[in-house]
Amino acid sequence: MLEVLFFSLIVLAGTGGELCVSRAMKQIGEVHDFRPSAIVRVILRAVRVKWLWIGIGLMTVGFFSLLAILSFENVSFVVPVSALGYVAGALGGRFFLGERVNWRRWAGILLVCAGVTLVVIGKG
Amino acid sequence: MTPHKRLHIKTYLMVLVMILAGPMGNLMLSKGMKNIGKITTEISSPSDILHVLARVLSSGTIWLGIASLLTFFVAYMLVLSWADYSFVQPTSAIAYAVVALLATLLLGEVVSPLRWAGIAVICLGVFVVGHTNPRTTENR
Numbered sequence: 001m002l003e004v005l006f007f008s009l010i011v012l013a014g015t016g017g018e019l020c021v022s023r024a025m026k027q028i029g030e031v032h033d034f035r036p037s038a039i040v041r042v043i044l045r046a047v048r049v050k051w052l053w054i055g056i057g058l059m060t061v062g063f064f065s066l067l068a069i070l071s072f073e074n075v076s077f078v079v080p081v082s083a084l085g086y087v088a089g090a091l092g093g094r095f096f097l098g099e100r101v102n103w104r105r106w107a108g109i110l111l112v113c114a115g116v117t118l119v120v121i122g123k124g
Numbered sequence: 125m126t127p128h129k130r131l132h133i134k135t136y137l138m139v140l141v142m143i144l145a146g147p148m149g150n151l152m153l154s155k156g157m158k159n160i161g162k163i164t165t166e167i168s169s170p171s172d173i174l175h176v177l178a179r180v181l182s183s184g185t186i187w188l189g190i191a192s193l194l195t196f197f198v199a200y201m202l203v204l205s206w207a208d209y210s211f212v213q214p215t216s217a218i219a220y221a222v223v224a225l226l227a228t229l230l231l232g233e234v235v236s237p238l239r240w241a242g243i244a245v246i247c248l249g250v251f252v253v254g255h256t257n258p259r260t261t262e263n264r
Contacts, residue, residue, distance in 0.1 A: 002164055034205075066153070067153060067157055067163075067180060067186075068157075068163045070150075070153055070154040070157040070158070071157035071158065071160055071161065071162050071163040071166075072162040072163065072164070074154070074227065074233045075151055075153075075154035075223060075227050075231065075233070076223060076227035076228065076233045076235050076239065077239070078150075078154070079147075079150055079220065079223045079224075080220055080223075080224070080239070080242060080243050083220065083246045083249075083250070086249070086250065086253060090253075104252060105252075105253050107252055108249045108250065108251070108253030108254075109249065109253060110249070111245055111246070111248050111252060112245075112246050112249035112250060112253070114245050114249070115242045115243065115244070115245030115246030115248070115249055116242065116246065117242070118238055118239070118242030118245060119238075119239050119242035119243065119246070120242075121238060121242075122236045122238030122239035122240075122242055123236075123239070
């Protein structure tokens with residue numbers, strides 16, 4: 001039961017954090033200039049976007065959930081199951097960021113789900 | 125050597141760093157956390173949380189794992205600065221197989237045939253996801 005909670009946090013908080021960071025970076029705009037002074041300016045702008053901080057907070061929760069579950073589960077089980085992040089990512093991209101997810105990407109996501117199901121069943 | 129060939133070698137070298145450093149990072153986190161012990165038995169009251177956190181943050185294995193994951197991340201960002209995302213992302217799907225392989229070899233984990241099959245299907249799924257247009261929100 002606790003495993004379900006930790007996996008949910010890895011997948012939802014981890015992916016939710018990435019979505020928030022993606023939203024923050026889109027708000028800042030595409031980075032064209034890679035000179036150190038320009039990168040510093042991008043960072044200074046980024047730290048004022050609230051989505052960035054929400055994203056970092058969520059990713060931190062996801063990371064510590066990963067550590068927690070690795071304290072009692074095999075890494076060869078945990079890492080494949082956390083691939084469910086692709087599913088959360090596609091749903092979040094579709095509904096939170098307004099990306100268009102085409103049938104091919106959905107097909108890939110279904111395959112990831114099928115694979116995770118096999119990994120979970122294979123645990124016995 | 126032609127510039128084209130050099131770019132190829134550079135890309136594959138960086139992808140190799142990614143698919144080794146990422147899984148090695150996860151392996152070391154796993155080893156470090158196993159040394160600390162099952163988190164749910166270690167933490168029986170809220171006051172234990174800080175104590176366990178201090179042990180996690182003072183574990184060399186955990187920090188090696190974090191360093192390895194950072195190496196992965198830097199290699200990922202570097203390779204994305206010249207190679208296509210739709211090439212890099214599906215290629216990095218192989219990391220799922222590398223995790224399982226290294227976990228059996230280095231940590232002695234037992235991976236059942238069904239789990240191997242599941243991992244193969246996950247790799248395939250990630251591969252298919254990666255072979256789609258990386259940007260769909262631009263007005264065209």
